[in-house]
Amino acid sequence: MMKPSLQIRQTQSLTLTPQLRQAIRLLQLSSVELETEISEALESNPLLEVLDDNTGDGDEMPTENIIETPVESSDKEQADNEIDVIESSEEFDWSDDEPRSSGTKSDDFEGELGTAAPMDLCQHLLWQLRLSHLSKRDIAIGEVIIEAINGDGYLLETPEAIQQALLPEVHAELQEINTVLQLIHHFDPVGVGAKNLSQCLSIQLQVLTPDTPGLNLAKKIASDHLEALARIGSEKLASQLKVSQADMQEAVALLKSLDPKPGLQISSDVPDYVAPDCIASKQKGVWQVSHAKGSQPRIGINRHYENLIGKASREDDSYLRGQLQEARWLIKSLDSRADTLLRVARSIVRQQSGFLEHGAQAMRPLTLREVAEELGLHESTISRATTRKYLRTPRGTFEFRYFFSSGISNSDGGGTSATAIQSMIRKLIEAENPRTPLSDARLAELLKAEGIPVARRTVAKYREAIHIGSSSERQRLG
Secondary structure (H helix, E strand, O other): OOOOOOOOOOOOOOOOOHHHHHHHHHHHOOHHHHHHHHHHHHHHOOOEEEOOOOOOOOOEEOHHHOOOOOOOHHHHHHHHHHHHHHHOOOOOOOOOOOOOOOOOOHHHHOOOOOOOOOOOHHHHHHHHHHOOOOOHHHHHHHHHHHHOEOOOOEEOOOHHHHHHHHOOOOOOOHHHHHHHHHHHHOOOOOOOOEOOHHHHHHHHHHOOOOOOOOHHHHHHHHHHHHHHHHHHHHHHHHHHHOOOHHHHHHHHHHHHOOOOOHHHHHOOOOOOOOOOOEEEEEEOOEEEEEEEOOOOOOEEEOHHHHHHOOOOOHHHHHHHHHHHHHHHHHHHHHHHHHHHHHHHHHHHHHHOHHHHHHOHHHOOOEOHHHHHHHHOOOHHHHHHHHOOOEEEEOOEEEEHHHHOEOEEEOOOOOEEEHHHHHHHHHHHHHOOOOOOOOOHHHHHHHHHHOOOOOOHHHHHHHHHHOOOOOHHHHHHHO
């Protein structure tokens, strides 16, 4: 029989305190969710207050101005380390949290094209132009035309000026330019690229069905009598044109239903629901990354209530001390979140500078593990920091996760990212003969000739991810 005995054993255990749980949760929130979280905290905690913003009107905000309440660096480093230790624990129960993400399984990101901010008119038109299955020559003409369209949707240059702007790369006839321009007139929104209001309304009337009430008279007014309609009114114009007042009112009602400034339908002034968390810009030849203005909440300690501690009744004093502790932890967690996002964004920009310089074809394979190892953090931390966080670049605004994708080893011993391969597939298809579109097998052969050994099945997957139909579907479109 074993005798009962006392033994001393030293063990290590991890405790997820409410403060650390809060820090982890704040890191995974989007900017909109964070704003809601802060609003609720401000309402429930009298020790918190919004600080005045004295950072100016620039787009970028220095990280040292994000949080006014000072946080000792040792405290912040300790908090970061504690969060990372918790996330690296295999014993921690993640059942009430986001699933853990392994950086080695970067297929989660494979095929994602990034969540860009809403397009402006120029981007919207260029997107349609490149899907129109035109020749490279016509696309080059269309790009110059689109660049000459203002925010209202009107063409600011004459065909002759566009002809000169195409030189010396493209020597285009005026007929070619007008043909592409007519195509753009019927892009969404219909009527863009018109030279004046009369043409803009006439184009919109062209797409209506013949049985539209008042259509023929409206076309006549739009092409020849708009100025008279504005100058003398509908009654006198009806008399001049020898039409009934009822017909005139019907035609005028139809004209009023059209859009005199179609470009504003796709205006960049429309509220942007994807607000960037960080901004990447090139300054003096070097890529710089900073927090976007307004992306980080500016909160601090309410000094009035803080000064009441030690002077209030025992019950009130206990309450204020508890609220002060919660306020300090929230501020530290926000500071840690801001620092982590900025570090991750800077790492992404370092790794994907080729994309920023040259576009999607220069995107390199990148996994969570690579960034985690570079920053000395756990992959789960990087996963949280890249979910629903956005980076604004000269090429558009993209979710952090857009920059992560698996890759295929190429003949040079390096790797080519899925995003780069998708870009190459798109360019090959854009250059194909519409009567004999390239099959997936042929695309695989062409990529192999470029040193990228990719299977036909993989080509099909990448093609579908960028919303391009099969060769038979493209042939019908051609």
